[in-house]
Amino acid sequence: MTCCYLTGILPRTKELIEATRAYDRGRVNEKELEKAFENATLKVIDTQLSTEFSYITDGMLKWQDLFRPFTENLSGVRIGGLARWFNNNTFYRKPIIVGDIRRKKSIIEEITYIKYLPKNSPWKAILPAPYTFAQLSENQFYTDKIELMFKYAKILREEIEGLARLGFKYVQLSDPALVYKPIATSMASDELSLIGEALKVAVKGIIIKTCLQTFFGDFSKILPEALDFPVDHVGIDLYETNFEKLKEYSFEKGVALGLVDSRDSLVENEDELVTVAKEIMESIDSSKACEVFICPNCDLEFLPWKRAEEKTKVISCVAKRLKEEFL
Amino acid sequence: MNKLFPTQEIGSLAKPRWRVKGYRGKPLSKEEITEAVDWGRKLGIEDLDELIKLLSETDSGDRKRAMLEWSAKYAIRFFESAGLDVVFAGEQWRSEMYEHVIRKTTGFKFLGCVKCFDYRYFNKAACIDKPKYVGSLYLDEFLFAKENTEKELKVPFTGPYTLVDWTFNEFYEKRLSGEFRDFKRRKLEAKREFLFDLIKKVIRPEISKLVDAGAKWIQIDEPAATTNPTDEEMELFLESFNETVKGFNCAFSLHNCYSNYEVLAKHACKLRNCSQLALEFANRDSRQAGIGDPRTGYKEIKLFEDYGFRGDYGLGVIDVHTNFVEPPELVRDRILHVVKMIGDPGRIYVSTDCGLRTRKWELSFKKLKNMVLGAELARKALK
Numbered sequence: 001m002t003c004c005y006l007t008g009i010l011p012r013t014k015e016l017i018e019a020t021r022a023y024d025r026g027r028v029n030e031k032e033l034e035k036a037f038e039n040a041t042l043k044v045i046d047t048q049l050s051t052e053f054s055y056i057t058d059g060m061l062k063w064q065d066l067f068r069p070f071t072e073n074l075s076g077v078r079i080g081g082l083a084r085w086f087n088n089n090t091f092y093r094k095p096i097i098v099g100d101i102r103r104k105k106s107i108i109e110e111i112t113y114i115k116y117l118p119k120n121s122p123w124k125a126i127l128p129a130p131y132t133f134a135q136l137s138e139n140q141f142y143t144d145k146i147e148l149m150f151k152y153a154k155i156l157r158e159e160i161e162g163l164a165r166l167g168f169k170y171v172q173l174s175d176p177a178l179v180y181k182p183i184a185t186s187m188a189s190d191e192l193s194l195i196g197e198a199l200k201v202a203v204k205g206i207i208i209k210t211c212l213q214t215f216f217g218d219f220s221k222i223l224p225e226a227l228d229f230p231v232d233h234v235g236i237d238l239y240e241t242n243f244e245k246l247k248e249y250s251f252e253k254g255v256a257l258g259l260v261d262s263r264d265s266l267v268e269n270e271d272e273l274v275t276v277a278k279e280i281m282e283s284i285d286s287s288k289a290c291e292v293f294i295c296p297n298c299d300l301e302f303l304p305w306k307r308a309e310e311k312t313k314v315i316s317c318v319a320k321r322l323k324e325e326f327l
Numbered sequence: 328m329n330k331l332f333p334t335q336e337i338g339s340l341a342k343p344r345w346r347v348k349g350y351r352g353k354p355l356s357k358e359e360i361t362e363a364v365d366w367g368r369k370l371g372i373e374d375l376d377e378l379i380k381l382l383s384e385t386d387s388g389d390r391k392r393a394m395l396e397w398s399a400k401y402a403i404r405f406f407e408s409a410g411l412d413v414v415f416a417g418e419q420w421r422s423e424m425y426e427h428v429i430r431k432t433t434g435f436k437f438l439g440c441v442k443c444f445d446y447r448y449f450n451k452a453a454c455i456d457k458p459k460y461v462g463s464l465y466l467d468e469f470l471f472a473k474e475n476t477e478k479e480l481k482v483p484f485t486g487p488y489t490l491v492d493w494t495f496n497e498f499y500e501k502r503l504s505g506e507f508r509d510f511k512r513r514k515l516e517a518k519r520e521f522l523f524d525l526i527k528k529v530i531r532p533e534i535s536k537l538v539d540a541g542a543k544w545i546q547i548d549e550p551a552a553t554t555n556p557t558d559e560e561m562e563l564f565l566e567s568f569n570e571t572v573k574g575f576n577c578a579f580s581l582h583n584c585y586s587n588y589e590v591l592a593k594h595a596c597k598l599r600n601c602s603q604l605a606l607e608f609a610n611r612d613s614r615q616a617g618i619g620d621p622r623t624g625y626k627e628i629k630l631f632e633d634y635g636f637r638g639d640y641g642l643g644v645i646d647v648h649t650n651f652v653e654p655p656e657l658v659r660d661r662i663l664h665v666v667k668m669i670g671d672p673g674r675i676y677v678s679t680d681c682g683l684r685t686r687k688w689e690l691s692f693k694k695l696k697n698m699v700l701g702a703e704l705a706r707k708a709l710k
Contacts, residue, residue, distance in 0.1 A: 021446060023446065064444070091444040092444065182557040238510055239514065241511075243508065261510070264514070272505070301441070302441060304439030304441055
């Protein structure tokens with residue numbers, strides 16, 4: 001079965017960008033800004049519905065960065081200075097861990113426009129994975145980052161259970177740090193096994209579908225260990241991953257193929273994407289038993305909205321063609 | 328330069344309101360005109376009546392050019408009055424380091440804003456055709472500055488690697504579609520082609536014009552140099568710098584800030600014809616006076632030395648992102664600490680971390696004056 005969905009924060013529309021700038025300059029008030037967020041959210045939800053996406057997100061337009069809802073709302077965390085977001089010309093505010101981290105309320109429920117998510121389509125939520133959260137935070141409290149990773153994994157579980165109760169059907173954990181290793185050659189097997197343990201704390205036994213989405217790095221470098229992670233699906237950035245190495249493995253879990261490049265504005269050629277997807281699927285899943293999702297390689301927020309919108313159409317078309325031609 | 332510890336600012340100065348509004352042809356308030364007059368008097372600018380007349384007039388065809396000239400003159404006098412040894416036009420002539428070049432070159436199209444952080448965005452362009460040089464980028468600014476100072480002049484110049492890294496690469500990726508099965512390899516090859524075409528068609532022709540017009544020192548600004556820290560990308564950056572500066576009878580320096588210096592240090596000794604590395608350190612340092620332990624921000628100098636870099640340092644001793652005015656004694660200690668580390672005081676140009684564009688002129692002036700005083704204290708200490 002080939003489906004499609006989005007994998008992260010969407011770009012703000014032109015109108016919303018103008019409103020946020022005006023807000024920063026004191027020219028619009030909070031109510032007007034909120035209205036602009038609502039309008040843009042409706043628009044990005046509509047785009048996903050009109051292109052027949054399998055799961056719908058609210059676009060995460062309010063998220064200033066992947067960690068911010070947690071940085072701002074967990075006790076024990078202070079908002080730090082700006083730091084580069086991997087190898088992008090984009091920055092995030094470092095979570096500074098200054099005390100025992102605790103969840104005081106439902107964090108994702110509060111920032112998500114649940115009221116605008118469609119009643120008749122399944123919903124998807126996206127959260128930072130334990131490893132990436134621990135790696136990119138500044139730990140001033142716990143013995144080491146491993147302890148922090150497990151503490152955060154517990155909080156994550158509470159969040160995910162809450163999201164399941166609210167009606168979400170799918171949760172993606174974004175884990176770029178797991179594969180972004182520009183200088184190191186590969187990760188040690190025992191470190192990967194610890195990461196798997198932390199994921200167990202976060203998602204084992206969760207009743208909704210879970211996906212570990214990797215991006216900005218080569219997924220083949222965490223194989224075969226990643227195939228044992230306790231998630232239903234794994235997400236792969238095909239603009240960073242060595243296809244040939246990937247094809248050496250047989251997958252027994254679903255894959256989210258990051259076939260559309262969120263970091264480049266050139267709109268992809270559908271024929272080529274279909275060919276590449278078929279080739280990979282035939283190699284890693286010869287029994288055709290696994291679920292396959294066509295998606296962007298990472299958050300589309302690296303593009304202006306108009307271009308991101310065009311790319312969502314490509315995703316949808318490629319998924320449809322694969323459904324017809326392959327399965 | 329013969330003088331020990333020459334002083335310099337590194338990037339742009341803030342644009343005063345009279346410059347921004349004046350350039351756009353918008354009416355100015357009395358306070359804004361007064362601000363221009365007050366600074367003009369403080370800096371000893373001649374013929375201020377002409378500026379006041381210009382600022383009070385409605386828009387005219389010549390006004391834009393006149394505003395560039397007035398603001399460049401102010402910036403040059405600003406640096407001179409603060410006592411700097413090396414000056415330039417404070418980038419008042421440019422809209423911004425990226426847009427200035429992209430808008431003056433064909434082959435690009437701005438696609439719209441993308442998020443930088445929070446509610447801050449930048450207007451990002453795509454390369455949609457081979458870049459083509461259609462007119463000078465910095466020549467007019469340089470010629471004007473040359474006419475208006477007796478001091479040593481440098482030309483800050485946005486580097487090609489940064490321009491490419493900050494631009495979507497549609498043209499070259501499309502051209503290579505189908506040639507590489509591996510998307511990653513294709514993107515890197517397309518980046519390489521874009522980068523070296525830009526250098527050949529735009530960057531070198533501009534440098535050639537500047538050198539012919541008498542430029543003796545060009546500072547290549549590459550904030551993106553270590554954004555992609557893999558060996559492969561760093562090699563590409565080095566190749567691009569070396570190709571940019573190859574064969575010109577001119578001194579070149581490289582400015583890079585808020586970056587991974589472990590990565591840069593590893594590769595810096597392979598930069599050819601790079602007489603100086605202008606780097607940001609004050610931002611990483613403590614404010615406590617003294618040489619040795621308090622100077623935590625300068626530890627990476629050792630890496631550059633250990634990896635074999637033997638050029639000069641544009642040593643960042645002024646943090647451009649705080650309103651803290653560094654006392655001259657702190658500036659002195661930062662300089663003397665690095666002298667002790669590298670052994671040769673002749674390799675240090677006393678500098679700001681980066682451009683002071685986010686600070687108000689009043690504050691920038693105080694910071695620069697103290698930097699000059701601190702350099703003088705360091706000279707005395709070594710006598």
